[in-house]
Amino acid sequence: MKLDPRTKMVMVLCLSGLALLYNTPGRLLLLLAVTVAMLLIFRFDLGAIGSYLKPFLSLMVFLFVIQCLFAPSGCVLLAVGPVPLVTTGGLLTGAGVVLRIVVVTAAAMLLATFNARDFILGLVQWKVPYELAFMVSIALRFLPVFRDELVNVVTAVQLRGVDLKKVPWGQKITMYSRLLFPVIYGAMLKAQRLAVSMEARGFRVYPRRTYLRRLEFSRADYVVLTVFPAAAIALVIRHINLLAH
Amino acid sequence: MSFLEIDHVSFTFPRHDKPVLTEIDLHFDQAVITALVGPNGSGKTTLTKLMIGVLRPACGEIRLDGRPLVEYSLGEIGRRVGYVFQNPDLQLFCGTVAEEVGFGLANRGCQRETVEERVAFYLDYFELKDYGGVFPLHLSQGEKQRLAIAAVLANEPLFLVLDEPTVGLDAYRKRLLEDYLKKISRSGRGMVLVSHDTAFVDRVAERVVILENGRVIEDSGRKGKAADEA
Structure with a gap:
């Protein structure tokens, strides 16, 4: 459907x-x-x-x-x-x-x-400002990135010879809390780089945007x-x- | 018996039809520097991830020091095999450069003096001494690469797997890395390095394995020619 x-x-x-x-x-x-x-x-x-x-x-x-x-x-x-x-x-x-x-x-x-493009288009057609719609779509895209980042850190920690299963819970919590800041900060740096890259490619150069496609509700949409x-x-x-x- | 043995290993990513690696048979000995070369997408990085247990083969077996790799935890593998990721950002997770180099040692219960001594040595060798208190992700790409290598070498693993270790390094730093890798090899430790840097492979590797479309198409003890062809 x-x-x-x-x-x-x-x-x-x-x-x-x-x-x-x-x-x-x-x-x-x-x-x-x-x-x-x-x-x-x-x-x-x-x-x-x-x-x-x-x-x-x-x-x-x-x-x-x-x-x-x-x-x-x-x-x-x-x-x-x-x-x-x-x-x-x-x-x-x-x-x-x-x-x-x-x-x-x-x-x-x-x-x-x-896809993210349809998500933005949908929000814009609901009169949500494009910048805000784009921000929400980026935030959604960043969630799996953030999850992958955490998985990478846990893998990297173990590959430095730390057997996480054998580390006592107290020590494990201290270790994770110390690792959390660099992970969050790393994600912020990525967001900053993304902002620079977007601006370099002309994001918000023109005040008005046009769209090739337009989403239309079908009968099934109205029912749901x-x-x-x-x-x-x-x-x-x-x-x-x-x-x- | 080789230190790291890959027997009839094939691998396909979940929800993909095409295998990334097919029937790989490779044995890696200690004290030998092996280069893994081949075009983009030939399965080099996937193979290194299988070697360190981050990925599991769909069929075939990998043995480390005579024992199946699946019997080791990632931590146990990490104590034996040092892995430098293709992208250093993925393996830097500490608050400062010095902490990053000493992380493995400190968490494995080494004496504080030993950790500090080894951290100082590696920061000095890889010319990161002035960045000891800096947040690792604030470094330049080349500096991050050097830090990732230093952090792995500081653990003094028995075997090394380096995925594109020369990316972002200038000629002088490549020479430094080359000298250190040769020194490690002379001390009896083996390594596999993935690289597109043919000149580096030519100077460092004693054995060259060429991968293409997920298969080993050449495994040569000769260096230079095979790498150039790849």
Whole structure:
């Protein structure tokens, strides 16, 4: 199925918004199922989600453990003396946090089903200033760059003979926190170089831009643009009502 | 038994149909400088990444010091094989140049005095002494290249894999690198260097392997002629 990039952006907003709102694994799993179905419709390779999530696996495990330990509720499954360590509520909260990350990442993959040029064009046709649209597209392009940068650093550290698996957690955290600054600064330097390169190629030389192509909504776009936001608003209202009661 | 053995190795990138490397059979001994040459896209860098375990072969086996490479962690490989990336930006991650050179040693539990002594030596040798406190990514391309090489050599690995080590180096610094690599080779350590710099290969390499379209088309002990042809 071929949809307008703007339609897909609305879908991503709806799915991510609901993922941030929900905190129970059941609902988040349903949301994940919808997201995966959408990705399959757009013929997205689901294996790529795994590779995007892989570098964040340790963070997700960390968040899961933290939630399990520090959000106790329900039945106690494991305790040390009077201190509950693992509870049913803690496990559900932990699973909810991890699922939320997975849903948001999977939903963002919908943005990868069209090219950056269409993304900018879509935003500009929504009257977003070109510079702002371009900035957003660059920011999206920088996310995988930043991820690759982190992967490169971890590989380079190990190739200097440091066995990260054997480094104690305390030392590992110190090492990572020291490496974080150069990685962020390196990304900033790259952004600076990109800005110079863009200006050298005449970015914003003329005040007005013209476009060869124009995006047009199809009937399918109108259907999705009606169904998705309507369903999302209905679910938000239902969720608020449930919380109120 | 060679130090690094590549047997019937083929490799294809995920979601690609065309193999990058096909049926590669190469053995690398200690104390020998081998140059890996060939046109762009012939699979040289991919082969070096397979040698250091960053990539895994689709079929075939790579052995390091007699043991399959898959049995080593990246850290264990890094202690035995020093790898200089094609792009130095990818391997510089510390806050200062001095820290970068001493990182491996400091994190492997070397005495502080030993680390400082070795850092001072390598900064001096690669003429980076004045940049000890500078952020590595602020250096020029040639300086970054020298730093990447110094940071790997400071670890004193048993074997070296250098991907385009002469890019960005002037003639004088190439000569310095050449002298040092020969010195390392004389001390009994082997190395593989990927290069398009035929003059450098001619002067340094004792063995030249030519890759084309992912296959070894020539493996020659003679130096000079084969590199020129590539």
